[in-house]
Structure formats: structure tokens, C-alpha cells
Amino acid sequence: MNKKYFYFLLLLGLLAFTPSILPLNDEVQYEEVENDCYTENSCFQKGEKVVYKVYYNWNFIWLPAGEVTFNVNESDTEYRISAIGRTYSSYEWFFKVRDYYYSYIDKSTFLPHTFIRDIEEGDYKLYDRIKFDQNNLQGSSLRGKTKEESKLQEFKFDNCMHDVLSIIYKMRNLEYGQMKENSSIPVKIFLDMETYPLNIKLKGKEKKTWIKGQGYFKTLKISPELIAGNVFAEGQQMNVWVSDDKNRIPLMIESPVSVGSLKVVLKNYEGLKFDLSSKIE
Numbered sequence: 248m249n250k251k252y253f254y255f256l257l258l259l260g261l262l263a264f265t266p267s268i269l270p271l272n273d274e275v276q277y278e279e280v281e282n283d284c285y286t287e288n289s290c291f292q293k294g295e296k297v298v299y300k301v302y303y304n305w306n307f308i309w310l311p312a313g314e315v316t317f318n319v320n321e322s323d324t325e326y327r328i329s330a331i332g333r334t335y336s337s338y339e340w341f342f343k344v345r346d347y348y349y350s351y352i353d354k355s356t357f358l359p360h361t362f363i364r365d366i367e368e369g370d371y372k373l374y375d376r377i378k379f380d381q382n383n384l385q386g387s388s389l390r391g392k393t394k395e396e397s398k399l400q401e402f403k404f405d406n407c408m409h410d411v412l413s414i415i416y417k418m419r420n421l422e423y424g425q426m427k428e429n430s431s432i433p434v435k436i437f438l439d440m441e442t443y444p445l446n447i448k449l450k451g452k453e454k455k456t457w458i459k460g461q462g463y464f465k466t467l468k469i470s471p472e473l474i475a476g477n478v479f480a481e482g483q484q485m486n487v488w489v490s491d492d493k494n495r496i497p498l499m500i501e502s503p504v505s506v507g508s509l510k511v512v513l514k515n516y517e518g519l520k521f522d523l524s525s526k527i528e
Contacts, residue, residue: 284407286357286420290493294518295319297496302510312338326352328412344368350412357417362410404437411436419495456488458498459512463527465491492525
């Protein structure tokens with residue numbers, strides 16, 4: 248596995264649930280949703296905390312590798328989202344991760360104005376502070392191996408641009424439309440000075456999905472089309488199971504990588520806006 252993508256894979260997996268809440272009737276409807284930048288927040292609140300446990304499969308052995316914690320805070324004018332990933336000490340003989348992601352989302356537009364990524368993955372380090380000028384479709388990136396070594400770069404981007412965290416929370420808030428199984432839709436995010444397009448397929452609903460440590464849930468199963476390269480082989484798929492309720496949180500992710508595979512499982516949660524009604528008692 249190209250190790251610098253270890254937790255980026257997880258964030259992409261969490262992104263992959265987006266089609267579960269988009270209308271999938273036809274391409275025209277999707278364009279209408281995509282061009283409407285603003286989304287009213289109805290599914291998360293200040294104090295929401297969701298923790299995931301990450302497993303790495305190597306030679307048929309599932310190793311508990313680490314955790315990623317998502318937190319929601321807010322002020323009068325913005326949502327402050329963070330995702331912090333770190334490996335367990337027992338795994339760090341193989342590979343050590345300390346990743347910090349932050350997104351600051353303007354409440355009036357539900358678009359990010361600042362995105363910060365400060366990561367250390369093995370020997371790879373990166374600090375990247377992105378400023379989005381959404382009105383003028385241009386931005387700046389203070390980017391380098393460390394904050395002290397970073398240099399300013401300018402860039403332009405498309406309308407309604409999101410970062411890897413803000414898109415997750417936007418998509419959680421879109422209203423359910425008529426869903427059509429096996430339909431694929433495009434999504435895109437800005438990261439590493441590039442716009443990343445992804446095609447994502449809704450595989451359908453599952454009435455009873457087992458989530459380790461949590462029990463059975465009603466879920467939506469999503470599968471993004473992965474791009475072949477250093478991390479994924481041709482034809483590989485990632486599968487994501489999402490809670491089929493108003494919270495719309497990912498419960499489990501299974502993803503292949505070039506060597507082995509990853510599994511991400513909901514460990515615990517608090518501060519959800521709604522009861523996790525998809526859980527089967």
C-alpha cells in the first residue's frame with residue numbers, strides 16, 4: 248500500500264455514502280442539486296462525536312491499526328468540523344499515523360472557507376492550509392512539509408467547491424429523493440491542489456447488517472468506483488454501509504488496497520441529533 252494514503256482512504260470511504268441522499272431519478276435532477284450550493288443543516292448538531300476503529304488485513308490476519316474521531320463544533324457563523332486519525336502503539340512498529348483534518352464551514356452558504364490538513368504518516372509529512380474565496384472561485388494554499396516550511400500557492404476552482412470533510416456533512420443533509428438501485432452519480436472534492444472526481448453507485452438497502460461491537464442495523468449499501476493506480480488495482484471496489492435513518496452516518500467500510508485491505512467500523516458515538524433508529528433491537 249502507498250502508505251501516505253492510509254487515512255485518506257478512510258475519509259474517501261466516509262465520503263462514499265453521498266448518493267444515499269441524492270435524488271437518483273435522472274441526470275437533470277443531479278445537476279440541479281449540484282448547482283444549488285446551499286444546504287440547510289438538519290441532521291447534525293454541536294457536540295456530535297463519532298469514532299471509528301480501523302483494521303488492516305495482511306496475509307489473512309486482521310490487525311487493529313488505529314482510530315479516527317470526527318467532532319462537530321460551531322460558532323454563530325460557522326461549523327467547525329475535525330477528523331483526527333492515529334494508529335495504536337501496537338501497530339506503530341509497522342506504520343505510524345498522526346493525522347489532523349479541520350474544515351470551517353460558513354453557515355450562510357454551507358461552503359468551506361478554510362481547510363487544514365496536518366499529517367504525519369510514516370516518513371511522510373504535510374501541512375496544508377487552504378483558503379477558499381467562494382465568491383471569486385479562487386483560493387490559496389499554504390503548503391509544505393511543515394507549517395514553518397510551507398509556501399503560498401494560488402489556485403482556481405469550480406463553483407460550489409468542497410473539501411474532503413465539508414462534502415461529507417453537506418451530503419448528510421440533502422433530502423432523500425426517489426432512489427434507484429445501481430445508479431451511479433459523480434461527486435468531486437478539492438485536495439492536494441487538484442479536483443478529484445469519483446463515480447459512486449447505490450447498491451440498495453439491506454434490512455439486517457451486522458456491525459461488529461454494535462449489533463444489527465438497517466443500512467444503505469454504497470460502492471464508489473475506485474481509480475486504478477498506486478493504491479487500487481483495476482476493477483476493485485469499496486463498500487460502505489450507512490445508517491438508514493435521519494443521522495445518515497457510515498457504520499462500516501470495506502476497502503481493498505494494492506496490498507491487503509482495510510475495514511473501518513463504528514466504535515462509539517455521542518451527541519447525535521436523532522436516535523439511531525436504524526439499529527435493530
